[in-house]
Amino acid sequence: MSSDAEPRKSLILRQAAKGLFWLLFAAITVIALLPGPAAPPRLLGTDKIEHAAAFGVLSFLAAFGWRGLPLWFVALALFTHGAVIELVQGSPILQRTTSFADLAANAVGIALALMLIWFLGLRRR
Numbered sequence: 001m002s003s004d005a006e007p008r009k010s011l012i013l014r015q016a017a018k019g020l021f022w023l024l025f026a027a028i029t030v031i032a033l034l035p036g037p038a039a040p041p042r043l044l045g046t047d048k049i050e051h052a053a054a055f056g057v058l059s060f061l062a063a064f065g066w067r068g069l070p071l072w073f074v075a076l077a078l079f080t081h082g083a084v085i086e087l088v089q090g091s092p093i094l095q096r097t098t099s100f101a102d103l104a105a106n107a108v109g110i111a112l113a114l115m116l117i118w119f120l121g122l123r124r125r
Helices: 005-032 048-065 071-089 100-120
Strands: none
Touching: 005 048, 005 071, 048 071, 048 100, 071 100
């Protein structure tokens, strides 16, 4: 493969990460804001793994896709989004509950994904 092909391949992967990020961002947000009682605990008795996985994947895709953004900004933006979701879930209209444990699980997923990005060196240009 020529040296010109590597930057193009990297650009294509980053663009794909951005597209997948927005698709999953929308899907996770819609699912989290559906009215009705929260789903019963699942996946080893808890949904915290699902929260960590969802926000971990979003963080990984954002950090990889938008390499120019500082990692702290990616973490803050996604943590804030998760906090807003939890606050909205507490509204009587949705008949759901706010959960600080869910917010903590989101934070764990964000932190693990950003550490993985840093460890793998995927932010180098």
